Amino acid sequence: MNQQKNYWSAKHDQTIDGVNHRTDTRRRGEILESAILQASWDELNKVGYAHLTMEGVAARAMTNKNAVYRRWPSKSELVIATISKYLPKPASTVPDTGDLRNDVLALLRSIAQPLQMIGAETIHGLMIENVGKDFIIKRRGKEDLLAIAMKTILKNAELRGEINLEKLSPRVISLPVDLLRYEFFTTHEPVSDEIFTEIVDEIFMPLVRK
Numbered sequence: 001m002n003q004q005k006n007y008w009s010a011k012h013d014q015t016i017d018g019v020n021h022r023t024d025t026r027r028r029g030e031i032l033e034s035a036i037l038q039a040s041w042d043e044l045n046k047v048g049y050a051h052l053t054m055e056g057v058a059a060r061a062m063t064n065k066n067a068v069y070r071r072w073p074s075k076s077e078l079v080i081a082t083i084s085k086y087l088p089k090p091a092s093t094v095p096d097t098g099d100l101r102n103d104v105l106a107l108l109r110s111i112a113q114p115l116q117m118i119g120a121e122t123i124h125g126l127m128i129e130n131v132g133k134d135f136i137i138k139r140r141g142k143e144d145l146l147a148i149a150m151k152t153i154l155k156n157a158e159l160r161g162e163i164n165l166e167k168l169s170p171r172v173i174s175l176p177v178d179l180l181r182y183e184f185f186t187t188h189e190p191v192s193d194e195i196f197t198e199i200v201d202e203i204f205m206p207l208v209r210k
Contacts, residue, residue: 035061036068040082049079049125076129079122087114094149100157100208104200107149108180112191120188146177154208163208176204 039061043052054075058065072078095106115123150173158165179199183191 032061032063032067033071036063036071036078037082037085040078041086044079044082044122049119049122052079054078074129076126079126083118083122087117094152096153096156098160100153100160100162101200101205103153103156104150104176104204105196107146107153108176108196108199111146111177111180112184112196115184116190120185123185147174150174150177157208168208172204172207175207176200179203 036057040052040057043057043060047056052075054065054068057078058068061068068078072081095103095110097103097106154163154165154168154173157163176199180191180196183195183199
């Protein structure tokens with residue numbers, strides 16, 4: 001009986017505070033955090049946001065779930081940290097090709113790439129839990145980076161004589177990005193080049209050049 005108890009105690013101790021029970025090596029700090037985030041990324045790609053659990057991440061990382069909860073108290077916080085680590089960082093420069101149409105197309109493509117890598121299901125899950133809205137949805141009264149990028153593109157176009165920026169309302173300025181968001185969240189499908197060109201050529205350009 002004591003031998004059985006000692007066996008199960010040993011098995012339990014091997015996963016407390018980040019012990020790798022395959023190598024019997026204790027991991028701490030950045031090494032453990034990196035293993036957890038890698039496990040979270042793998043789980044997110046395998047089972048999706050809805051089915052991802054802290055226990056599943058801990059098991060894949062070969063650690064105890066308490067080690068996960070101490071660093072990220074909720075699933076949404078863990079997923080945001082995971083996305084921040086593994087998603088390619090967006091370009092910090094605003095497109096400036098010398099042509100308004102091409103600039104807007106380049107901006108929309110740069111927005112769509114990370115959204116599609118994250119996936120609509122994950123984004124919806126984060127929104128429902130009221131965490132992570134800042135990197136996807138702009139809040140009222142607070143200008144987001146995408147709006148700033150659009151205004152920069154339009155100012156450059158005005159300097160080239162393509163448009164008159166004073167005649168454009170805020171709704172028209174934000175229209176390409178808003179339509180892209182709507183397309184992504186309603187269809188849950190990758191946005192094709194055909195959609196990009198429809199947004200720019202059939203809707204946006206006629207409004208800004210009339």
